[in-house]
Amino acid sequence: MSTFSLKHTPFHARTGALMESQQWRRWAGHVVASSYELLHDREYHAIRSAAALLDVSPLYKYMVTGRDASKLLDRVVIRNVGASKTGQVLYTCWCDEAGKVIDDGTISRLGEQAFRLTSAEPSLRWLHLNAHGFEVDIDDVSESTAALALQGPTARAILQQLTSDDLASVKYFRLIQTTLKGIKVTISRTGYTGDLGYEIWLDAANALPLWDALIAAGTPYGITPCGMLALDMARIEAGLMLLDVDYVSAHRALIESQKSSPYELNLGWAVDLTKERFIGQSALRAEAARGAGWQFVGLEVDWMSLERLYEGVGLPPKLPTAAWRTSVPVYEGGAQVGYATSGCWSPLLKKYIALAHLQTPDATASKQLAMEVTVEHQRKQAAARVVKTPFFNPDRKRS
Amino acid sequence: MATTYDAIVIGGGHNGLVTAAYLGRAGRKVLVLERRERLGGAAVTEEIFPGFKFSMFSYVVSLLRPEIIRDLDLPGHGLHILPLESTVTPMVNGDYFGAWSDHDQTRAELMRHSPKDAEAYDEYGRLMYHMAHAVRPILGMVPPDPTSMSPRDLMGLLKVGKHFRGLGAEQFHALHKLMTMSSADFLDEWFETDVLKATKSASGIIGTFLGPRSPGTAYVLLHHYMGELDGVFRAWGFAKGGTGSVSETIGAAARRFGAEIRASAPVTRVLVKNGRAIGVVLENGDEIRARTVLSSLDPHRTFLQLVEAKELPDDFLGDIKRFTFRGSSGKVNLALGALPNFTCLPGFGPHLRGAMSISPSLEYVERAYDDAKYDEFSREPYMDIVIPSLIDPGMAPPGKHVMSIFVQYAPYHLNGGWTDAKREAFGDAVINALERFAPNIRSCIEHRQVLTPLDIERITGLTEGNIFAGELSLNQLFFLRPAPGYAQYRTPLAGFYQCGSGTHPGGGIMGASGRLAALAALKDGA
């Protein structure tokens, strides 16, 4: 008898034991926790007040090595990889020939000719298709590499107990190869929460001892295993987009209008048009000259407006308890000018925030718009204001 | 002579019944005449062995047009299509390849075979989605006549041209490749896993007399993707009660629209007067008159048997005679006392509820074709196996099962001709080939029915046993089906129409031909 089961991450023996809520979800063919506890509130607050421990092993990870490794990556992604230094991490996206975003992720330069690329979707084929004529090895290390994110104000203090290297010297978007309680790891100062935080990359075989070491060292600092529900709220506060939620991969889009360029995703800063050649360059050059038609911005829903809508039906404002991911229209004077793709009530900021695609003329900061909300089965429009992201950007993230 | 009818439909297969239902729905007084004692043609459920019911010929519902399901309210008449969720291909080395309906599950399976293919599979799926989207309107379209200078045909051609140009360069080119390439070559551009290519390409050869390496087989790859677009979730599946229930529900719909359906009423001739069909003659000598006569029989039966040659133009008859059939497939129906045990996935499992494809490698399928090229049945045939009783328990006595094995190749024109001994030898070849992958199969079998193309022809009337009522090769598609100038359901005889699978788009339990023919006849004032 054959039965199929979704994959477990290398930490499953620990995460499974913690699971109280039985709220699992799928991520890249794996089961991961939506929340461990019955409610995800405490997990969310740990991100902002202590340290949250997240199992991010399902990320796709590729080692790109060899003489032409940086040449290949430079050809694929929009940022300048060749100019990066060993120990640096680049957040980037990559595009198809028409300059539309396929996926986004990070590139860690582990050596002169060694890089680790992470992605949300499988990328092996795309890398291979681009590698014609290059002397480069591309290894899918998704399964063999385990990954944890430790995010929150006490993250550094927790890790520092387990290593003799000085983590304070590891700047934002830099990495260090070190050991944590004797276990070989790469620690990058990166994350998906917009907070002080680190991501730890290690051999999957060492996953459990590392987990245990972190829990032991972190307990006095409030370390809290945290699921995807809490993370989703934190990443919206940080203004970070999510593939398949906030944008559609150019490789998956069924129609042109579903695709987005880096400029349309607020990633114009990352496009290096001066590079000799990368996929999508000529289209992006033209777009840069022309100006992007869309922008990806933050929206802040006006509380008073929301309150009035609920008052109309005799209720106090009802707020989403978790992040939502269904696209809703955004209006300007009755005409639709865009759509919000994810949003949440920020318990920290005490604001109802959302990430939205807006047509460029309506995407200027402070612009007054309206976002659709459903109030007691009726579609209404709540006033909302365009704001710059991130919504939450603590100094500790970089310091 | 008793009643006269507005329309007589010859043949009570699913297309004939669809035609009758649409004519009835338009208020016409319709009579359907079926030769056999039961309706359905090649879409019949028969209790071949006591307690064991089989979809004797056609066994999956694939592309039944959603507009027909809606217009005739087939679910309201009892049609229930059950999901066919997976395809598992046992391999010679004891491994297998499985394609499942869950994306993660299929991806995990592909990763076992080739990580590159796992990614290509999604991209391929999207291309097929686009291609199916591009082709879909063609299925519902009356083909224009490219040789005609009439404004209607020129406009039709222009419409087709505009449609394809509207796809955009990338999709147009992909479609061109799909229409002209061999399935093996087309799949080679995407995948490296041989068993995956073999299984996919096998769907490209069904009902053709071509091998997976022959150009013209790639476009059938689309069929698997068509159903998903049609707004009929799970368009690919089993009809509860077997495929006969598809015919029965269409028949029920036709009756509700007032059609009269007469079984055991073979038509021998279409009555023609002054170049116009005026009725039919039955085998018992009865003559029945009608203003319009529609034949759902294949083009050879329709034009070479029902109508006297002198009534038809020579060049048209020449075209019809050139229309090829070359039945290439057979069917083995097994009554099982126990379930087969596949070496690759021992014991009971979800794989048994889906299709098991005996297509372990491209070479296997190609070699199966080689035998047929030289007029032999495949010693090791390609087989598409389903066990409907696992999904629809009513098909077999409790605890027992029915197994349907579609087998290719079995050429109609066998060296020395088909005999009872050859039929049994063919059945043995099937069981032998299956035994390689399911060693206990022999001990499970309680009864066996072997159907050669000749048997299919004898029972259903399909010329040369071709399951599509004429080969679905590129030179017999669209405005060439069944003959240039006569691909619009009309015939050289006024008041006489063709409504079977031998017309565009033909193929499978689709019903599109029947519907388009009825609409054409109604448009002419039938």
Place this chain on the structure above:
Amino acid sequence: MSLSYDAIVIGAGTNGLVTAHLLARAGRKVLVLEQATGEPASRDIGWIPPQVIADLSLTKAGLTIDTADPWAAIALEGGGRLELSSNLQRTAEAIGRLSARDAAKWPEFCARMHKVASVLSALYSQPAPDVETTEPGELLRLGLLGLKVKGLGRQGMIDLLRLLPMSVADLLDEWFENDALKAVLGIAGVMHLRQGPRSGATAFNFLHHHVGSPPGVFRLPASNLSHVLAGLPGVEVRRGAQVTRIRVAQGRANGVVLKNGDELAASLVLSSADPRATLLGMLEPGWLDPGFVRAVGNIKCRGVAAQVSLTLAAEPSFKTLSVAPSLNYIERAYDDVKYGRVSANPWLEARANGRQVDVHVQYVPHTISDGKALGDVVVQKLCEHVPGLRESITARFVLTPADLAAQGLTEGQRYHGELTLDQILFMRPVAGWTRYRTPIGGLYLCGAGTHPGGGIAGGAGRLAARQILNDPRL
């Protein structure tokens, strides 16, 4: 590096030289680089479009076209030969000795095929139609082509639509009953194709090989075209110069690197080498988009034809001789190559030119290079029909697809890409790049891998040169 040439042409085959000469006549300074060291081929097989002959005044330059007549002679199983010539009457008589029914159909068959081929001939004399175009000039041209098709009349149009996707076996079975006749015609349907006569669209390949010939002739003519082109003044041809790299700067080709390390600069590089070898082998990597790389890599280019050249002590008794008793014989020969083997019983066709006999042999996969064994099989097969041949052989030379592949020709495919419906017209060499251009500025293709393809000597070269001269950069 000084810019000493306007254009560098890679390859001194007929297409490369036609391009080079047409550019030279338009005032460009052209260098042709040919990797082979030897003399140009003494005989070329292929239809030379009349425009090529006219544009380069080739007749004045001594071009001779040898349309063998009879164009085919097939050895009959029971002895004797069936000879097919351009004279329809004579051929019908010859066929009549085998089948009166077939003989009666011969004239109509020839007329109908010729009519359909005339459409191809029109398509082959101009750039491939751009079916995606919105440009008025191109739409007009498409309209004219459409009119040409309509001009075929009802039967002609039906033939065109029906025939192209058919198998040549189905086509011939519709017309004829005699095996030998069908086989000798069927050969043209599988020439240079890794398909058997029962494969779809081989009827197209059959018609392709009829283009340019008079009605009733289904073989390509031979000529001294290479020789004549080599003798024309105006371009510099360097032999023994193998290009290993096409250099690119800022997205434009700017020259080539030779195997000996020499670098040659030019603002235009034209390759008559096959598209896969040019774009995936010679071109500096990293410049092409992945979709394009994939499309080029997917060009089906499976060489299956070997050539055995025999030098005899005396002129043989035949001008041409085919060994292929039936379509099934050819089909079985194909079966072997499907599974990676040399045909145990290959079909072959010999053409004699004085004491020189060139034998076309199919099927030989490009993965196998046992020339000796192949030569033996061919001689054995010929000897069955030509007594005393073996004793007469003074030299034997075998060229397999593997040998050609070793010389840089992708998979040893002489047509630089099989002539199948998915690889012709607006799909040749790859969809969207049918006008001899490439994604790299200044780099053009001008070989048989481009429209109108193999078997047409100088056709692609001429159209490529016209395109280049029309393009604004030069």
